[in-house]
Amino acid sequence: MKTGAMERKVGSAIIEIVQGDLTREDVDAIVNAANKTLLGGGGVDGAIHRAGGPAIIEECRKLHGCETGDAKITTGGKLAARHVIHTVGPVYRDGKHNEPQLLASCHRRSLEVAVEHGLKTVSFPAISCGVYGYPIPDAARIAVSTVEAFLKAHPTIERVRFVLFSKEVQAVFARALEALPDY
Ligand code: AR6
Secondary structure, eight states, X not given: OOTTOXXXXXXXXXXXXXXXXXXXXXXXXXXXXXXXXXXXXXXXXXXXXHHHOHHHHHHHHTTTOOOTTOEEEEEOTTSSSSEEEEEEOOOOSSSOSSHHHHHHHHHHXXXXXXXXXXXXXXXXXXXXXXXXXXXXXXXXXXXXXXXXXXXXXXXXXXXXXXXXSSHHHHHHHHHXXXXXXXX
């Protein structure tokens, strides 16, 4: 395991927190922090489309966008990941505009789509934690607790990895994972 990485078992599945570049993940699917158009953007979205090539955007055009909190799947194109699951996180305002529910929904819907397609390994970025401005400790708590609850109920998924670009964000996610109550 990379330095500072941490993991936690949930039933027979594993949640892992690592620092790294999501576009290099060799997994069944990476999750894209997209926008409602699904037609590309900056941040991790831009990096995924650059690395994956035009096959991804070609499929995205046929999807006619995506609602906040929902998720849709495409090919991974030239990526090592077989698929990209595009989800749309909430733009953070003050936490009183349904942002926690929508962020939880992003994680749940992404994993539901993965299960529907028989996928077993899924890697997430820190959805909404960049230009969408979600306070990272709050987002981390919601992300890890939603994924944990999903894995308890859906044992077909084997591994969920959060791939965080910076050491700082990785440390916040690691603390959130550590703070989940034992069961
Ligand atoms: N690997 C892992 N994490 C990354 C990478 C990467 N290659 N690149 C950036 N991040 P953001 P959002 C981190 O802004 O807040 C786009 O324009 C980044 O450091 O990509 O959900 C979309 O089209 C941050 O911690 O997503 C939307 O319009 C995290 O990924 C909008 O941004 C998410 O930051 C979505 O905003």
